[in-house]
Amino acid sequence: MRRKTKVVLGFPGHFKEVAVLLDAGEPIPWAHDAELKVVGKRVPRVEGPEKVSGRARYTFDLKLPGMLHAAVLRCPHPHARIKAIDVSKARSHPEVRAVLALEEMEHKFAGAEVAAVAATSLEAAREALDLIEVQYEVLPFVTDPAQARLPGAPLVRAEGNVDISVTKKRGNLKEAFRSSGAVVEVVVRTPVALHACLEGHGSLAQWDGDRLIAWDSTQAVFDVRNSLASALKVPEEKVRIIKDHAGGGFGSKLQMWPHTPIVARLAKLAGAPVRLLLSRREDFLCTGNRQSSVQTVKLAAKKDGTFTALSWETYGTGGVEGVAQTSGPIDDMYRFPSLEVHEEDVFTNAGPGCPMRAPGHVQGMVALEAAIDAVSETLGLDPLEVRLKNDKSAIRREELKLGAARFGWHRRRPSGCDPGPLKRGLGVAGTTWDGSGLPGTEAEVTIGPGDRVEVSCGTQDIGTGTRTILAQVVAEELSLPVQEVTVRLGDSYFPYSVLSGGSLTAACVTPAARTAAGRVRELLLRLAAPKLGAGPEELELSEREIVVRGTGKRLSWSSALQSAPEGSLSAQAERPANYAGFEAGAAGCQFAEVEVDTETGQVRVVRVVAVHDSGRILNPLLWESQVNGGIIQGISFALLEQRVMDHRFGKVLTTNLETYKVLGALEVPEIEIIPFLVAAGFNNTQVVGIGEPAIIPTAASVANAVANALGFRIDDLPITPDKIVMALESRAQEQA
Ligand code: MOS
Numbered sequence: 001m002r003r004k005t006k007v008v009l010g011f012p013g014h015f016k017e018v019a020v021l022l023d024a025g026e027p028i029p030w031a032h033d034a035e036l037k038v039v040g041k042r043v044p045r046v047e048g049p050e051k052v053s054g055r056a057r058y059t060f061d062l063k064l065p066g067m068l069h070a071a072v073l074r075c076p077h078p079h080a081r082i083k084a085i086d087v088s089k090a091r092s093h094p095e096v097r098a099v100l101a102l103e104e105m106e107h108k109f110a111g112a113e114v115a116a117v118a119a120t121s122l123e124a125a126r127e128a129l130d131l132i133e134v135q136y137e138v139l140p141f142v143t144d145p146a147q148a149r150l151p152g153a154p155l156v157r158a159e160g161n162v163d164i165s166v167t168k169k170r171g172n173l174k175e176a177f178r179s180s181g182a183v184v185e186v187v188v189r190t191p192v193a194l195h196a197c198l199e200g201h202g203s204l205a206q207w208d209g210d211r212l213i214a215w216d217s218t219q220a221v222f223d224v225r226n227s228l229a230s231a232l233k234v235p236e237e238k239v240r241i242i243k244d245h246a247g248g249g250f251g252s253k254l255q256m257w258p259h260t261p262i263v264a265r266l267a268k269l270a271g272a273p274v275r276l277l278l279s280r281r282e283d284f285l286c287t288g289n290r291q292s293s294v295q296t297v298k299l300a301a302k303k304d305g306t307f308t309a310l311s312w313e314t315y316g317t318g319g320v321e322g323v324a325q326t327s328g329p330i331d332d333m334y335r336f337p338s339l340e341v342h343e344e345d346v347f348t349n350a351g352p353g354c355p356m357r358a359p360g361h362v363q364g365m366v367a368l369e370a371a372i373d374a375v376s377e378t379l380g381l382d383p384l385e386v387r388l389k390n391d392k393s394a395i396r397r398e399e400l401k402l403g404a405a406r407f408g409w410h411r412r413r414p415s416g417c418d419p420g421p422l423k424r425g426l427g428v429a430g431t432t433w434d435g436s437g438l439p440g441t442e443a444e445v446t447i448g449p450g451d452r453v454e455v456s457c458g459t460q461d462i463g464t465g466t467r468t469i470l471a472q473v474v475a476e477e478l479s480l481p482v483q484e485v486t487v488r489l490g491d492s493y494f495p496y497s498v499l500s501g502g503s504l505t506a507a508c509v510t511p512a513a514r515t516a517a518g519r520v521r522e523l524l525l526r527l528a529a530p531k532l533g534a535g536p537e538e539l540e541l542s543e544r545e546i547v548v549r550g551t552g553k554r555l556s557w558s559s560a561l562q563s564a565p566e567g568s569l570s571a572q573a574e575r576p577a578n579y580a581g582f583e584a585g586a587a588g589c590q591f592a593e594v595e596v597d598t599e600t601g602q603v604r605v606v607r608v609v610a611v612h613d614s615g616r617i618l619n620p621l622l623w624e625s626q627v628n629g630g631i632i633q634g635i636s637f638a639l640l641e642q643r644v645m646d647h648r649f650g651k652v653l654t655t656n657l658e659t660y661k662v663l664g665a666l667e668v669p670e671i672e673i674i675p676f677l678v679a680a681g682f683n684n685t686q687v688v689g690i691g692e693p694a695i696i697p698t699a700a701s702v703a704n705a706v707a708n709a710l711g712f713r714i715d716d717l718p719i720t721p722d723k724i725v726m727a728l729e730s731r732a733q734e735q736a
Contacts (some may be wrong), residue, residue, distance in 0.1 A: 038476040039469075040683070044619040046468045047245070056245045058275050061219045063155035066314040067204070068118040070266055070276035071125035072259065073132050073417070074285070075107035075114050078349040079141035079154070079648025082107070082134060089131035090117055095124035098269035099132075100262065106139075108156060108320045109351050110157040110651055111285030112153050112390055113258045118266040118274045141349040144647040145292065145317035148348045155216075156320060156347040163345040165325045166523050171338025176309030180300035188297065188367035188715040191642035193290035193357055194315070194654075196662055199247025199288050203260045203275035212267075213240045216260055219249040219462050220499030225492040227256035232264055243490040249462045250633075251355035252288040255502045259286075272372040281655040288354035290642060291324035291345075292316045295367035301375045305386040309338035310371075316363070317346040318353015326364030329696070332585075333368070334390040348544040355501065357630070358433065358692035362637065362699060364508065369429040369700035373707060377415060383704070384409055384428055396430055396587040399611040399676050404428070406674060407609040416711015421599045424606075425709025429700035432590040435614065435689025437507030441575045442495035445474055445516040448526065448561040448568035453480060454719040455517070456488040459497035459509045463692060465622035466505055472618060473510045473685060479541040495572055503586070506618060510685040512575040519571035519692055527569070528560040551640040564670025578683050587654065588612035588676070590631065593669075594703040596709040598728055601721025604636050604667040612693060613676040616686035620675065627673045627694040634698020636663035639718050 017401050050056040087099045099119040107114065115132050120123040140154035147153055147163040156159060177183050204215040213233065218224045221241040229236040246253070267274040278287065293316035316324030325343045330336070356362075372390075373570040376383035384404055391397050403409075412426040443457040454670065455474045461467050471485040478485075488494060498508050525536040528546040531537065532555055539546050544557045562565050591609040596602070608631050617623045640661040644653040654660040699717065706724075707713040714723050 003346055014372060018647045030151050033350040036146040038472045039615070039618050041472070041619065043468055043472055043482050044579045044621065045465050046471050046482065051245070055539035058199050058245050058247060059204060059215050060199065062204050062215055062275065064204070064206055064273040066134060067273045067275055067332055068120060068266070068270055069122040069125050070116055070118045070263055070274050071122065071129050071363055072113050072262065072276070072282070073115040073134070074282070075136070076110060077107070077112045077136055077138050078143060079139040080107050080136040081105060081139060083137050084135040085115065086133040089133070090128040093124065093128045093131060095120045096128045097272060098266045099128070100265055100269065106390060109349050111261065111282065111351055112337045116262045116266060117418050118270050119216055124647065125316065141650045143348045143350050143645050143650045145315060145346040145348055147647070148317070148346050148347060149315065149344070153267045155649060156349055161347045164343070165272060165323055165345050166327055166341050166343040168339060168341040171309065173309050173311055173338045173340050176338040176438065177298070177300050181297065181303035182378040183300045184371060184378055185296065185298045186367065186370045186374050186713065186715055187720055188293070188295045188370050190293045190363045190366060190717045192292045192645070193356065194284050194643055195248070195250040195252035195288060195661060196660065197248035197250060197252060199312055200278050200280060201253065201257060201259065202275070203263045204273060204275040205264040206273035207267055210234065210276070211238050212239070212264055213242065214260060215242045216265060217246060217687065218243050219246070219253040219501055220255070220458060221458055221490060221492045221501050222496060223254070226303045228260055228264060231256070239492070241492045243460045246460060246462045249500070250357045251359065251369040251501060254355060254463070254499055257287050268541045284643070284655050284660065285351045285652055289318060290356035290359070290362070291318035291322050291353040293324060293326050293363040295326055295363070297367045297371045299371040299375050299684055301379065301386070303379060305376065305379060305381045305389050307334060307336050307390045309423060310336040310411065312341045313344050315344035317348045317350070319348055319350030320352050322353025324353070326360045326367065328360045329364050329432050330368055333392060333430055334498070335392055349647060350652070357633065358696045361433065361696045362634070365429055365431070365696050365718065366703055368698070369704055370713065373704045374713065375425070387428070387430065390428065393587045394434070395613055395676070395678055396589060399587060399589050399613065400428070400430070402612040402674060402676065403589050403591050403609050406672065409591065412708065415708045418709065421597060423596045423598060423709040425596065425705040426591065427594070427701045427704030427706070427708055428589060428591050429697035431590070431612070431693045431696035432585060433503060433509060433693040433696065434585045435503030435692065436578060436585070437511070437575065437683065438498050439575060439577060441497040441508040441512045442572055443509060443512040443516045444495050444570060444572040445520045447478070447520055447557065448564065448565060448569055450488065450558070451484070452476065452486070452568070453484055454486045454488060455513050456494045457497050457509050457513065458489065458494040459505060460490045460491055460500050462500050464505065464521055464626060465619065466500070466509060468622060469506055469510055469618045470513050472518045473513045477514055478521055479543060503692040506687045507683065508575055510687060511683045512573055515573035516571050519573055520569050522556050523569045523571060524557065524560060527564060529557050531560065549581040551557040586612065586614045586688045586690065586701065588693050588697065589696040590701045592698070592705045593708055594702060594705040596706060596724065598724070601724035603639055603724070605702055607670045607672070608698070609672045609674070611676050613678045614693065615678065616692040617675055617677070618685065618687050623675070623690055624673050626690045628671055630691070630694025631671055632663055632668055634695045635669070635702055636719065636723055638699035639663070639720070641716050644691045
């Protein structure tokens with residue numbers, strides 16, 4: 001399929017728009033990179049055939065001879081102390097091989113781990129849980145963050161239920177609010193959301209003497225190795241973590257959760273491998289969430305739309321753990337001469353929060369962009385013009401213009417002007433993120449013996465396509481087709497890599513792999529040089545041959561490798577530091593068009609246009625897949641997702657995917673993605689991560705589009721039909 005895509009080539013401060021035709025398989029042209037070979041092509045995922053044929057093995061698919069199955073007894077109360085626990089009946093169950101009563105005697109959320117068993121079947125393990133007798137002293141609890149902030153609320157932590165996480169102040173807010181052309185205040189609420197990975201959490205542990213191998217569904221094999229070694233009090237080098245395929249993580253698999261050491265301890269006790277796979281319910285209660293927010297945002301602007309002051313007051317909860325701050329993006333995007341920020345993390349008796357895809361930025365952007373639309377509305381200005389006037393990033397300003405033209409922003413009409421029951425609305429929001437990588441990651445490239453070309457790196461492919469971009473970079477460096485490179489990853493016995501989070505992976509692993517491959521290439525040329533009677537600098541690689549440039553002289557790799565020890569060459573390299581002096585963030589913006597049915601309250605997102613830059617795009621197919629995923633997850637957050645807690649009992653009501661709704665395929669709108677290519681040039685693969693930037697603006701743009709359709713704002717997410725119908729009803733009553 002041939003489609004016309006507008007591609008912008010340029011450097012910060014200098015842009016040139018060109019319209020080019022892109023085919024499937026055709027690379028995106030780069031101003032500085034005319035001779036693209038492999039990197040930049042739409043290479044399908046190298047593990048694709050394995051995944052679609054069901055051969056790819058996830059932790060849930062792993063079986064070992066003699067493997068036992070584990071189940072965990074969980075505290076049914078939101079806050080309780082264990083007075084007595086008796087596991088003797090469970091221990092005498094004929095199929096039970098190990099029972100573990102955990103040391104922790106006070107539990108602060110419903111779902112916390114109390115005891116665990118390993119048995120020859122899962123059914124037996126669950127039966128044995130029923131045989132464990134626990135006497136609980138039920139303690140006062142609080143799950144509602146508004147309640148938890150009040151004096152006299154039950155204490156979740158001895159230090160108190162509130163941490164002030166951010167305070168910031170500059171300029172003269174009072175004066176700005178008094179003298180500005182318009183001042184608006186919005187109160188935006190976002191719910192606790194859940195990662196809802198297709199693949200839940202699980203671990204399989206096997207001991208060999210004092211050495212432990214654990215297969216763990218994780219975004220961070222090395223971090224889990226370190227945490228597990230420390231939990232078990234064994235040396236790190238005795239622990240090996242393996243993660244082959246993963247069905248998503250979104251931040252919920254960045255850290256080790258209690259089930260992993262539980263499995264390892266049961267395996268030790270039983271003297272057999274033990275596997276534990278959490279149910280969806282356990283996953284939803286215990287392995288992280290996106291913290292809720294209540295954000296009171298006051299924005300002042302001059303009559304021409306120039307911002308003068310912003311006040312940002314928030315609180316939110318992730319439960320017993322977790323940082324709820326949302327102000328991360330505000331200073332990175334727009335100019336606010338006067339600014340005041342006060343943020344509170346509130347602790348409640350609920351499962352722990354943790355990072356979730358663009359932590360805080362998703363929630364914060366909803367509030368920030370809501371306030372900008374509200375102030376534009378008050379001043380009678382076009383919200384796009386107001387953004388262009390205040391946005392600090394030259395790149396994002398260009399992206400906004402490009403996206404607006406493509407989206408047809410000129411079609412946006414005054415808010416709430418549709419006469420019929422079906423109302424259309426358009427909205428826009430921006431994004432900012434720094435995914436330019438961290439130091440530390442290493443990769444090793446080996447060629448030979450025989451046809452072997454292999455890159456190994458401990459990193460994990462959490463479903464984003466890490467295998468494929470590693471293969472591309474090494475293939476390009478060694479002048480080979482992508483399919484000839486074998487990628488080995490997801491193993492803490494391989495060279496060190498940082499976790500796969502923070503949109504870091506591409507910018508961490510590919511520079512290391514390119515450096516290692518370049519070193520192997522050098523070694524190969526040096527080996528071949530005397531045989532070809534030429535200097536290494538006169539040689540180049542071409543499809544498994546070493547060629548003397550400008551002559552017909554050539555030598556096959558295999559002949560050259562004969563003189564290498566064991567017929568192979570290998571090099572390991574650490575990721576080089578980013579070159580100094582380059583901007584390396586990712587900007588972007590998204591435009592959403594919605595249709596609101598005022599009779600049913602249903603919101604349908606009709607179309608999204610997304611413009612994103614992220615350095616050099618290594619593989620447009622994978623890159624677009626990240627943007628699609630971000631938009632889909634973002635719409636889901638705007639319209640559907642919410643963990644519902646019954647505050648009377650401290651129990652989560654949405655413990656499965658029937659009650660915790662996520663966007664389905666039929667609700668996905670038409671999505672158009674425009675790559676905005678900024679030749680950043682800050683490391684040897686020039687890539688910036690796109691995983692998180694892609695979700696940041698979506699919910700904000702949808703909420704703004706709904707406000708444009710209705711003529712009033714619903715700032716309480718998710719924007720569900722009941723809220724729309726009730727808001728319309730109360731407005732009708734006010735007018736009557
Ligand atoms: Mo992400 S929240 O760093 O997986």
